[in-house]
Amino acid sequence: MTAQDLRPATAPATRRTAKKARTPSAPAAPGRLARRIRENLVAYLFLGAGVVLFAVFSWYPIVRGALLGFQQVNFAEPAQWVGLDNYQRLFDDPLFVTAWRNTGYFTLLALVFGFAAPFLTAVVLNEFRHGRAYLRMTVYLPVMLPPIVTMLLWRWFYDPGPGLFNNVLEIFHLPVQQWLESENMAMVSLVLVSTWANMGTTTLIYLAALGGIPGELYEAAELDGASVRQRLWHVTLPQMRFILMITLLLQIIGTMQVFVEPFVLTGGGPNEATVTVMLLLYRYAFVYNDFGLASAMSTVLFVVLGLFALVYLRLTRTKG
Template sequence: MKVDTVGAPRRTQRRPAATPAPPPSSSPRRAGLRRRIADNLVGHLFLAAGVLAFALFSWYPIVRGFLLSFQQVNFAEPATWVGLDNFQRLFDDPLFLTAWRNTLWFTALALVFGFAAPFVTAVVLNELRHGRAYLRMTVYLPVMLPPIVTVLLWRWFYDPGPGLFNHALGILHLPPQQWLESENLSMLSLVLVSTWANMGTTTLIYLAALQGVPGELYEAAQLDGASIRQRLWHVTIPQMRFILLITLLLQVIGTMQVFIEPFVLTGGGPNDATVTVLLLLYRYAFVYNDFGLASAMSTVLFVVLGAFAALYLRLTRSKG
């Protein structure tokens, strides 16, 4: 009934006013529906393929992971509901807090280096008159390397024996450093790897945003006698405020999921100084085979990252 009510005025609108209304037969309506389906068949099927892929590989695992966090499973027998036991065990694990503390420390360091470095690089590249394309490519090049290659390359840089960095320090008559073996330096070393590997994309985003800043604003500032620093502070940064905020949030979301660097370079050491949330989650799932505990950890991470993602969506919507 509802379909009829909605469908009738539409048909009426399409037809000229003088044309008599069609008889109340359902066959033309069905034919119209069939035609509409046939016309959009390809679109629907393309959509169905995407929906199916997302459902199978994203949505279903998310829902299943959430359910697993309240279950004890062995995948051979039906799962047992255990209420909040997995979360209780998770919060009782002394490494839980260590992992969060380390992850937040990594995120903070990554913001200092990973947020500032691409911005400064983009500003410098934007000011260059020559060789900009070459340097832009050079900055972006590490992004094209597979992450594992990047990490293994840096492992050699950090080698306390024949490694590049200690060799360079030796030339400068400075003492060698335990880049990965020292509790104080290891996290910073991981941040440097991550920054080097990922700053290319952010730099290009900033560079595009910088080129969108109206030139007359700089001219006006220059006429008012503003220095380079003042132009940067009062023109560039305010004009790029939105893009800076968005990349900041994306960076927080990205860096809180750090895994490859500690997994390959330090294994969480020395003395748990680089155990991150995802590394601990990996251990729960694939070393201890405790998928309930791993799912509880991923649920906690999901809630935290979800909060940042919600903030991101809110910001992008309000801007839109």
């Protein structure tokens, strides 16, 4: 009898069965599966709550406002569908062109003053080695004031009688100015108020960006004999190009919605020289009680600002 005859006859079958047999994966513990479902359920509940809040308080008002632009609405009678009549009346209103022209003028002046001033302030503050935190707080203080308080304070500054600015001019024997009563000076005066009240936030953004610039670049520029102006032009500006572009677009979007300054300080005068898009929209809705025309005006403004928002999103996506 050979050794082959002594092997068990079932061995090959056993090996084949072992190859086919697979160890089944252990089922998930009931407690772990329940916990996973519960965690996902809570996440979906929070997500659903956020979607509902956005839908009710953000998306619905936008859609509702767009629809009101095609209706005659005064909330005293049922709304009537009028199609494009509101837009026709809007474009025929002479104040529509005046408001956009004044808004564009305000935005341009705000870019000249309000865009350069925070950047230069941040560059100067960044050079200080002592008291930097105190100076930052000082620059940011106007942002913490309520807008109405700021407007009332500056109304006293601009007062043609006992106002601070005219008193200073009289001390230096300079002619006093009609800051808010002159058509030529009123818009400039509003821009100065807006710049002073809002530059703190932008200044802090620029300071954070300046802190992220590698010091080796400035050291190399100094070794090459670069002056302060050359370091600013060849090092600081290129390194902050993206931040400057983003703040520029955000400032355009913000200044085109200016309302508080002309509403409190000038009321749109003198001679409609400071009436802006938002102020005219307010008049349509709450002075003339024509909410359909006001909604049409808001839709036009929404489209214009949406174009700038698309540019902003494109820039941020390119950077990312």
